[in-house]
Structures are given as structure tokens and as C-alpha cells.
Amino acid sequence: MASQAWQHEGILTTKLSEVVGWARKNSLWPMPFGTACCAIELMATLASRYDLARFGAEVIRFSPRQSDLMIVSGRISLKMMPVLLKIWEQMPEPKWCISQGACASCGGIFDNYAMIQGVDRFIPVQVYVPGCPPRPESIIDALIKIQEIVEREGLKSRTA
């Protein structure tokens, strides 16, 4: 954040978009869409050893209406894709998506009729996490990358 005058009086001057971006990136509320082993790694990331709360994203919301970051962790089947779409549509804008692991990103080893070959075919994904399943460090790295994207989001309306 820029700060020039009045600094000695404890006052900063900056742009509103930067303040909003800073606030948003440090209070992400993730919506975990856990369907497989990636969700176990996600839980480990949230627990005390790796502690995602250090990055302001500890409030896991199981209601899409209260969250702004979807983490798709696990394979998405033919029957689960309409559910994923419905939940994604219920999340208020602005929203972001992490596709965690090989299955969510490209189908992984499951190349058959029942398995979606990457959720980015149907919903927008900002960050992909490689691995099968990825370690917690990778998920933290993905969150930091999402934070950089969120910071640049600004005040423009997405739906306009």
C-alpha cells in the first residue's frame, strides 16, 4: 500500500481498490469440495501442523453462499458434476477456484466414461495444484498464488 504524507500521524493514503484487495486476500473463506484423497490432504493443511489459518483462510464454510474460494479436491464423476455446477452458481461473486490434484485438473488416471476430464472444462479455474495427492505445502503455495490474483481483482464488476 502506498503511503506518503501524514504517515507520522498514523494515517495512510491509498486507493480503495487496493484496500479492498488487501482485505479480500487475507480473509478468504474456502468452500471445500472434497470427493477423494485430496480432501484428506486439504484437511491436513487446515490442521495445526500446516495451519492454513496463518494465511487468513481458516474459516472453512460448508455453505457456498458464505464462501468465495472453491477448492475442488478429488475426482468429479458424471453424477457429481451437476452438483459442483449448482454449488459454484450459488457462490456469490467475486469468487475464485483452486483445482487440487491430478483428478480435478485433468481426470488423472481415471480416463473413462464416468469421470470428468478436468473441472476447468465447465467452471473457471485460476490455480491448478499438481500432485496425486499434492502435499500441504503445494496447497499453501496455491493459496498464496490465489491471494496474488485476489489482490489484483480490484473493484470492477464481474457480471457487468
Next chain:
Amino acid sequence: MDVATAAVEKITALFTDTVIGTQESCGQKFVEVQRDRIVDLLTFLKNDAELSFECLMDLTAIDGLNQGAPERFCVVYHLYSFRNNGFLRIKAYVPEGDPWIDSVSGVWKSAAWAEREVYDLFGIQFPGHPDLKRLLLPEYLTGHPLRKDYPLRGLGERDNFPRYVGGA
């Protein structure tokens, strides 16, 4: 004499026109039959006082495409007799062109869901079934994926979802 041998003797004598043959695999006897009198046959095996195969352990099917089977499909009934602690398998052949076999859900209620699963994955019809609809797969699907001639990557079902149009 174990119960499977007794059962084979009885049904070969009583259902001469339906029984095709008897074989043994992994120490378990199985009887190959035609589909026409399957309900009579299984009702007899269940209700016979001596045999009493009261439990339908499993009901499934096999697609024997290009494997030299008498007919392409084969519905398999795994029976168990609590009284005699014995197993018996019944294999009923179902031709490809007209795949149906009478439902045994009137004999064992547990057969209803198993038959729905077989219908779902093999496309075999079960006349007499109370509610024959897909059990596992979405209802809009047209194919039957466990058929050997069904393509592994499907008929485009996995790509036919609407793409989310909104902000990104």
C-alpha cells in the same frame, strides 16, 4: 451328499427341458439353464423343504461377447442354504437380440435392486419387476457401460455439461 449335489439331481429331474448342463468351478457347482422357467426353478430351490436355498446372496450378469458362450449375456444367481450351509450358482443365458429374463423380485425382495443394477449396466430387461429404472448411473444416460462393446471413454456423456457463464 452335500446340498449342491442334491439340488443338481433334483432340478435335473424336475426341470429337464430348461437345464442345459452342470459344471463345477472352484469347488462350487453351477447349473446352466435356459431363461424360460427361471422363476419356477428358483421358487422350487427356495421352497423345497430339504434344499431350502433361502438366501439370494447375489444376482449379477456376465457379457460373454466373443467368448464362445451359448448366448451373449448370462444372468447369474448365487444361492445359499442356511440349513445345509451350502452354495449353488444358477446361470441363465439371455440372447443379445432380445435381452430379457423374468424378474425374481417376487421370490426374493432383495433381487429388485440387483436387477435394477443389471438393467443399468447391461441393459437386460426384467419383466415383472415393480420399478425397473437405473440404479447407479444418471437417468439421462442412453448406454449400458458394462457391455463389452461400450467404448471405454463413453459416448460423450462426460463432455455434455453446460459451461458456467459468469464472471471469471
